[in-house]
Amino acid sequence: MSIKVRTAIFPVAGMGTRFLPATKATPKELLPVIDTPLIQYAIDEARDAGIERMIFVSHPEKAAIERHVMDNAALRADLAAKGKRALADGLKEACLCPKADDVVFTMQDAPKGLGHAVLCARDHVLPGPVAVLLPDDLILGRGCIGEMVESYAAAGAGHMVATMDVARGDTKSYGILDVAQRDGNLLRARGMVEKPDPADAPSRSAVVGRYVLDPAIFDALATQTAGAGGEIQLTDAIARGVADVGLAGFRFSGTRFDCGSKAGMLRATLHLAMQDPELADVVSDHLRAAAMDQAA
């Protein structure tokens, strides 16, 4: 048995203050790892998972996201006319096109939290469970949301969140699961708390930015009061649904990079560079030269 997940929500309204000044004029979701913006990795992951409708919850100041995501036929024609057919074809493959794709842009005009951002998508979702992807969390390897969709029916829980173990000292940066039982890749959870102090954290199972949520999440979010940081937290609305729809954690197989931080961006860049023979040589040369400088 499988359950179709037809909608993906991408919350992309955040201001990206951790990357200023880079994000003064460029949305953080358009910062590249090598040559591909973070949002593109998330779109490709959702596509590979068979998502039909993509909803971007954006901000009026971040129109560049829409320009990146949507087709630019004039640019493609220009590249093709200059003999750069491969580049033009690459752009066509990556972009979303209103003729072929079901795309919605909706605005979150105030920074009221991740839960509020997801609620902003409510009027646009297709029936059934919805996927939520946070582009800051870059997951390389097998597509995380695709793996979750495959396991969703078997998990038997309405809400499913991607999870990984973190050091106890890091619980303050994540939603943390209250784990009742572990069963291979699946964790049965009896609750979830947003960014607890290490001393109060119910486990070290942290939520990363991939969710498959029962549509009941929207009613929960509509009545959700502000939580951690004074924001409407998605974590709190998920936790309130545990008794009614159930909650499972899913241990994904890919490698996750926290691209909301400079260290994570650098790690992701090095990881991908090492997989490209030309760039791997650049990294090795640089490290060799740096080691020689240090020894001198």
Ligand code: G1P
């Ligand atoms: C959000 C969620 C948090 C989750 C994290 C994953 O926090 O609120 O529960 O663990 O994403 O990256 P943020 O990092 O946006 O503060």
